[in-house]
Amino acid sequence: MELTGATWRKSTRSSGNSGDCVEVADNLPGVVGVRDSKDRQGPALTFTPASWAAFVAYTKRS
Template sequence: MELSGAIWRKSTRSSGNQGDCVEVADNLPGVVAVRDSKDPQGPALAFSPASWAAFVAHAKRR
């Protein structure tokens, strides 16, 4: 999957002291990508926008 055009943003829930850092790119058509900000060249997970929206909705209820 080509993610070179991804615009990554750090989660507001990520800690700022080298802790758990998640970045999301939702500017690509048909895909939402998620990666570890400490390893930007590492792997990224890809979700459909509907799946990502369902995950976020569920996480907000927790």
């Protein structure tokens, strides 16, 4: 999947992890990208917006 035009962001909670973070791009229609902040040129996972929302909701409950 091509993620050209993705706007990547880190969680505000990631500042204390010595750079060990994930970045999320949720500005593209129909897809949410997730990548390792230490390897920005490396692979990215992609999710549907509904799947990503379910994952985030689940992790907030845990």
